[in-house]
Amino acid sequence: MHILVSRTGGGAVLVTPLQDAANAGRRVTAAPEPGPARTLSHPQFHAFVAEAEQGAPRWVWDDTSRWYPALLASGIRVKRCHDLRLCHNILRNSSLTTSSELAQAAPNHWDAAAAIDASAADAGATLFDLGFELGAEPGGSPVGDSVGDDDPSESATSVDSDAGIGAEFRRQQDAVAASAEPGRLRLLLAAESAGALIAAEMQYAGLPWRTEIHDRLLTRELGPRVAYGTRPRRLEELAGQIRAALADPNLNPDSLQDLLRSLQRAGLGAASTRAGELKKLEHPVIAPLLEYKKLYRLLSANGWYWMDTWIVDGRFHPDYVPGGVVTGRWATRGGGALQLPKQVRGAVVADDGWKLVVADASQLEPRILAALSADTAMAAAGRGSDLYAGIVASGVVETRDHAKVAMLGAMYGATTGESGRLLPRLARAYPRALGLTETAARAGERGESVTTRLGRSSPRPGAAWQATQAQAYDPSATAADERRARSQARDWGRFTRNFVVQGSAAEWALCWMAEIRKALWALPAADAPGAAGAAGSAGSAGSAGSNDPDRCSPFAAAAHLVFFLHDEVIVHAPAAQADQVARIITDSAAAAGRLLFGDFPVDFLLTVAVVDSYADAT
């Protein structure tokens, strides 16, 4: 496969396919300011350009995470794609495509978890590292002109034979076209694929992180930096206080078993060493112990070792895994990006002359539930303001906290405690919304799958689950068998209950980000002081970025997404464009709502903050 790469004046690099048997005359996009062009080829890299039904052409390839990091590292940005692996996963399981050839086929290599090339997974890998060959543009034609493929071994490449990607793409298109909801599925596949591009781009760009601020924070809390494996001063002091209070001079507070034994010896009726349990107890050891646990967590999860490992050139580069969670949420690998503690967010600081635009969707899942179930009363409670406050204002419950606990209970399947007690009132006020969650739960209890707004279906329970259920109906079943089966069925019901809401919320978030990315792409490059990632790199430790123009070129002077967490995004933007970016983010939320729910009157409110430090976004 050959593709043509050309540089634009603004530093961004766009890609056009070489004209060959498979790609005759098709282009993804033309470079606005054609520069020197070159060709790329790789024996395993197969892609072609598909004309989408609604006009926008896109690259079709097997696995974005396999190729895009190296393309980005070489300065190449891709506007749209269709990720066959991610889309196959969706269509294989969707209840909307069960009779398709794709879903009926025996498991094949598209089902296997992608064996990610280690070098591809490395953000620093370039095309060269991956074995791409670079060549001068054949014939020296200007970008956009017809370019002949001068490699006879490649010129025979066709959509049909190209490593099977053409055939798979056609199977996917057929499955969508024959489904009951082709529009929704098409949107889901586009959003999922856009997410794959965004994930690679965010990983590449990284979250701006000031190690000197982080270090100062750690030193303030823990004492001066110490070698890995030794206790910082403050922890050592607290350990001494704990040992004294428990009269146990040899206690190792890091050993939960040691600690629990010691607590019991001292007459404290502690069943566990969990912070929540300890807080209920009255004893001189409790205060220093809680402090110790808090600081120990900071040290082990986000201490100096973490900082040295994960902050590279003043950027945190978590490895996002689109579709990594069954519900469609992203997972992450390495660095604990899903658990970035509020405690350390002060180290996330925009480059000089830049801002962080931090936005999170308020009460996203309840709003999603309201729209999914067309519960106009619940949607009205969230109109224009805090949805929980709206529930209180409607007289359903007395306090905002009650509204929140009750809503979470409805979506998670709580049956006991305060949440369980409040549920009936919620069900009376919002029968449609609560009816939807109940229906989803009952389906799960029967072992059936449920499906999100755009068509992602939950997995069916496994053989062990089925066997346990079957056992309960056997004449020989004991009361214990039946209890086990009932409990297991309820477990699965809570999973499916939550699946429809969490999964649909994930779809909204994907659409939101895709809209944001689209609008940012169209934004003119700002006159920002220094390139993002390279700003202040000369001699300023911590915030230094790479000076390699290839590494920073795709985002050199343009606002770009740098972080995503379920219902929250951060855009790193030139200060002059920050307000414009904030509007883009807000408009994109509304657009995402329309994409999923059309004209149904539900608001998706955001909290948007333009800040220097993530800690200031509250």
Place this chain on the structure above:
DNA sequence: TCTGCATGCAGC
């Protein structure tokens, strides 16, 4: 020494 599990806690 290596590996898998349990614990506990960070996020949504």
Place this chain on the structure above:
DNA sequence: ACGCTGCATGCAGA
């Protein structure tokens, strides 16, 4: 007997 995660740690068993 409240959903989805990732990760560090200690500990038991291989």
